[in-house]
Amino acid sequence: MDREILQEALQIDYQLRSTFFYRKLYELGFNGFLAEIEKLIEISDNFNWEGRHNWGISETAWNILEESKIPKIAVFAHPRVLLEQPKLSGYYRSVAVLPQKAAKKLAFSSIDSIEEGKGKLSQDRALILCQLYNSHSSLIIESTNEYSQTDMQALMYASAGAQINGSWLNKIGEEAELLTRRILIRLLLDAQYIVAAILKDGSSRLDSEYLQDLVDKVDLLSGVRLINQTSIIFSTEPDLSLLNPSGEIVAVIEVKGGKDTAGALERYGAAKKSFEEAKRFNPHVTTIFLASCITDEVNRRLQNDEIVNYVYNLTQIVTSEEARYHFASDVLRFIDINIDVDKKIQSNESTQNSKKKVKQLNLPLEFDRKSKSDLTILNFSHEKVCEESARISLESQYAELLEETDEFNRKLVSYQGNKGEVAHGWIRYKEGFSFKLVEQLIKKFGIRPDDTILDPFCGSGTTLLVCKALGINALGFEILPICHLMWEAKAQLENYNIEELTNIFEQLIKANPSRTEFKFPHITITKDAFPAQTENDLMFFSNWINTQQISKEAKVLYQLLITSILEEVSYTRKDGQYLRWDYRSQKVQTRNQSRLSKSKNPIKAFNKGNLPTVKEALLSAFKTVLFDISSLQDILPKKSQQDVIRGSVLELLPKYESDRFSGVITSPPYCNRYDYTRTYALELAYLGVDESEIRALRQNQLCCTVENRSKLNRLTQIYRDINKVDRFENICKIFNENSAFREVNNALATRQKRGEINNQGILSMVEGYFCELTFLFAEIFRTCKKGAYVAFVNDNVRYGGEIIPVDMICTEIAETIGFVPEKIYVLPQRKGNSSQQMGRFGKESLRKSITVWRKP
Numbered sequence: 077m078d079r080e081i082l083q084e085a086l087q088i089d090y091q092l093r094s095t096f097f098y099r100k101l102y103e104l105g106f107n108g109f110l111a112e113i114e115k116l117i118e119i120s121d122n123f124n125w126e127g128r129h130n131w132g133i134s135e136t137a138w139n140i141l142e143e144s145k146i147p148k149i150a151v152f153a154h155p156r157v158l159l160e161q162p163k164l165s166g167y168y169r170s171v172a173v174l175p176q177k178a179a180k181k182l183a184f185s186s187i188d189s190i191e192e193g194k195g196k197l198s199q200d201r202a203l204i205l206c207q208l209y210n211s212h213s214s215l216i217i218e219s220t221n222e223y224s225q226t227d228m229q230a231l232m233y234a235s236a237g238a239q240i241n242g243s244w245l246n247k248i249g250e251e252a253e254l255l256t257r258r259i260l261i262r263l264l265l266d267a268q269y270i271v272a273a274i275l276k277d278g279s280s281r282l283d284s285e286y287l288q289d290l291v292d293k294v295d296l297l298s299g300v301r302l303i304n305q306t307s308i309i310f311s312t313e314p315d316l317s318l319l320n321p322s323g324e325i326v327a328v329i330e331v332k333g334g335k336d337t338a339g340a341l342e343r344y345g346a347a348k349k350s351f352e353e354a355k356r357f358n359p360h361v362t363t364i365f366l367a368s369c370i371t372d373e374v375n376r377r378l379q380n381d382e383i384v385n386y387v388y389n390l391t392q393i394v395t396s397e398e399a400r401y402h403f404a405s406d407v408l409r410f411i412d413i414n415i416d417v418d419k420k421i422q423s424n425e426s427t428q429n430s431k432k433k434v435k436q437l438n439l440p441l442e443f444d445r446k447s448k449s450d451l452t453i454l455n456f457s458h459e460k461v462c463e464e465s466a467r468i469s470l471e472s473q474y475a476e477l478l479e480e481t482d483e484f485n486r487k488l489v490s491y492q493g494n495k496g497e498v499a500h501g502w503i504r505y506k507e508g509f510s511f512k513l514v515e516q517l518i519k520k521f522g523i524r525p526d527d528t529i530l531d532p533f534c535g536s537g538t539t540l541l542v543c544k545a546l547g548i549n550a551l552g553f554e555i556l557p558i559c560h561l562m563w564e565a566k567a568q569l570e571n572y573n574i575e576e577l578t579n580i581f582e583q584l585i586k587a588n589p590s591r592t593e594f595k596f597p598h599i600t601i602t603k604d605a606f607p608a609q610t611e612n613d614l615m616f617f618s619n620w621i622n623t624q625q626i627s628k629e630a631k632v633l634y635q636l637l638i639t640s641i642l643e644e645v646s647y648t649r650k651d652g653q654y655l656r657w658d659y660r661s662q663k664v665q666t667r668n669q670s671r672l673s674k675s676k677n678p679i680k681a682f683n684k685g686n687l688p689t690v691k692e693a694l695l696s697a698f699k700t701v702l703f704d705i706s707s708l709q710d711i712l713p714k715k716s717q718q719d720v721i722r723g724s725v726l727e728l729l730p731k732y733e734s735d736r737f738s739g740v741i742t743s744p745p746y747c748n749r750y751d752y753t754r755t756y757a758l759e760l761a762y763l764g765v766d767e768s769e770i771r772a773l774r775q776n777q778l779c780c781t782v783e784n785r786s787k788l789n790r791l792t793q794i795y796r797d798i799n800k801v802d803r804f805e806n807i808c809k810i811f812n813e814n815s816a817f818r819e820v821n822n823a824l825a826t827r828q829k830r831g832e833i834n835n836q837g838i839l840s841m842v843e844g845y846f847c848e849l850t851f852l853f854a855e856i857f858r859t860c861k862k863g864a865y866v867a868f869v870n871d872n873v874r875y876g877g878e879i880i881p882v883d884m885i886c887t888e889i890a891e892t893i894g895f896v897p898e899k900i901y902v903l904p905q906r907k908g909n910s911s912q913q914m915g916r917f918g919k920e921s922l923r924k925s926i927t928v929w930r931k932p
């Protein structure tokens with residue numbers, strides 16, 4: 077039997093080893109090294125190598141590189157590079173085939189922290205590392221007459237493999253534990269049970285954007301809270317603890333992933349010791365032992381061991397989907413969470429079969445489909461307090477349009493898909509969607525060069541930038557100044573002078589901030605957003621550019637760079653409807669003093685960690701932008717036109733000619749109370765937007781906050797001015813006669829009277845939201861050409877226990893106007909309602925959809 081055990085143990089070991097190696101390659105930065113080196117190569121002419129004889133570079137090795145045409149910066153460490161990018165120590169060390177342990181002995185002991193990005197290098201230490209790495213690389217180059225760039229990369233990855241293997245030998249057990257966490261979290265996410273992530277600093281994250289990628293963040297967590305008030309806590313001894321709603325531990329799990337049979341008994345003993353400690357606190361706690369190697373001797377002892385209640389084979393759980401579901405189902409029942417294993421497995425099989433069918437059909441506007449089960453909403457009113465028949469009827473009317481697809485996911489319809497992407501990721505605009513979504517829809521809609529696309533809420537300009545890359549004309553509307561700055565900078569991609577930008581970058585490296593009299597133009601909401609030195613440096617570098625003789629385009633780009641780092645260097649973080657403030661800010665400290673004086677608990681501490689200096693953040697952003705521009709300039713088509721119009725699309729689109737656009741791709745602000753003027757307060761203030769202008773912008777944006785007032789009077793005047801009063805009245809009639817919206821309006825009024833809506837402004841917000849969208853849909857229909865497709869990304873919402881099917885109501889309004897509804901693509905990952913509503917009305921999974929309509 078021991079031979080079979082060893083075979084199983086080896087199998088689990090190598091499977092875990094594979095996932096560990098892949099993740100560790102990213103964690104150590106090896107995946108990004110080559111991209112960073114490519115950026116350095118682009119500006120390599122700016123590096124001075126006159127001091128190379130003091131940096132460990134032999135003349136023979138230097139001459140060999142000269143002949144081979146390999147960029148020097150790709151092989152030899154330059155002190156300036158290590159000073160600016162200490163993490164690249166890992167790259168140059170690997171090229172020199174030096175283990176990290178050897179570098180720690182030959183240079184200094186903190187090299188691991190430097191390569192993890194947790195520290196900086198002094199000039200002396202940067203020189204020490206250059207001498208060490210370059211002397212070893214010189215010896216390697218001198219040992220062959222045919223040193224090539226392929227050899228260099230092979231050495232880097234060989235060195236990386238050796239380093240990761242050493243880490244693996246130390247972390248087999250830890251990797252098995254992380255894998256177990258992922259199995260449970262993935263299943264809980266799929267079932268919409270997780271309501272909060274508990275971070276290692278004790279804080280919690282409730283926002284859906286953070287939760288959706290939780291599987292990739294397990295090593296950052298200390299646990300998760302679930303919808304039924306239970307929790308799973310990650311720690312050591314035991315590895316996982318399951319807590320009931322009272323916080324009592326009801327089950328514990330020990331995970332042992334070692335492969336050697338000789339150590340099996342020792343691992344069993346360590347697990348048993350942990351279980352005994354758990355039972356000392358709660359004699360009724362259930363103990364679960366998860367191991368990849370259980371020898372005959374260990375198995376014999378387990379049979380008679382009353383301390384260990386359940387034993388699972390880790391190998392089977394890793395290799396079998398069915399075993400994973402059964403394990404998770406067995407474990408989660410201890411905290412009253414029931415997973416229908418057979419249904420889950422059948423659903424996955426159905427999904428796979430469905431995917432194969434759709435791929436063979438190749439229908440227009442069709443994507444890889446999943447089962448249509450559980451896409452419709454059955455109950456709209458919690459405990460059926462309010463009438464819901466109109467919403468149920470609407471759901472039934474358009475049920476056939478619903479389609480859940482893996483072609484789209486939350487990453488694709490959010491900013492996450494643009495992170496790190498060339499030009500699209502220059503600034504963190506959370507409300508945007510990804511360029512890949514636009515590319516896919518353009519392809520599906522059959523839009524060609526010389527066609528024109530409309531984006532009525534163009535935000536960071538993703539749709540327009542994709543159109544620019546494809547040679548398609550585009551028109552966008554936007555009211556926020558920060559968005560206009562983004563587009564103004566991106567629109568000049570092919571016109572920037574690389575030599576000029578490189579020179580600015582070099583001058584910026586030399587610039588050192590000094591005391592400045594310029595002040596950040598704060599508004600009330602942004603006061604105390606920065607440490608004092610940071611604020612001084614921000615204003616120094618903001619005005620530093622005025623000392624340079626540069627083009628207008630370069631100045632605009634530089635202003636965007638400064639704007640893009642404001643959140644990064646501040647005490648704030650964009651978090652849902654508001655800015656979240658670090659506990660170190662004067663704002664939080666003053667507020668806590670006030671609360672304590674009134675015998676109230678202080679605000680829960682939030683710590684952003686170490687803030688980069690303005691110069692560090694600015695150079696990093698500049699470097700990325702410089703590389704992106706260099707990459708794109710030669711490949712962008714020249715013959716297309718993209719424009720962003722400053723102002724409200726509701727007021728401006730009625731004045732445009734009919735039959736102009738070949739398609740529409742957009743995502744309006746959601747009906748979720750998020751106020752863009754608060755979320756982007758730092759950026760708006762920096763651009764000189766004052767308090768009164770902020771209030772005006774808030775009123776001009778689509779009605780999505782409780783402070784928005786009705787725009788009907790303004791719209792009435794606009795349609796009168798263009799002699800289209802009949803059009804105005806017809807649009808109003810379509811909106812007023814929509815039975816589903818009237819039902820929603822009445823339901824919210826009832827909930828308001830019952831004290832179940834926390835802000836009366838929600839009623840007017842929801843009414844204004846659908847009213848304004850009706851006007852927009854009507855004008856889009858008028859200005860689109862025949863056969864044009866329209867795609868809207870939106871979220872359903874819930875207030876006071878009442879679900880508002882935004883996708884269905886919008887589709888019915890669009891059809892009444894004249895559109896033909898084609899599809900409602902439903903994202904696989906649903907979002908939950910707010911934690912406040914979950915506590916009062918229970919959790920409901922709300923659809924995030926892409927509605928697709930066609931003008932016949």
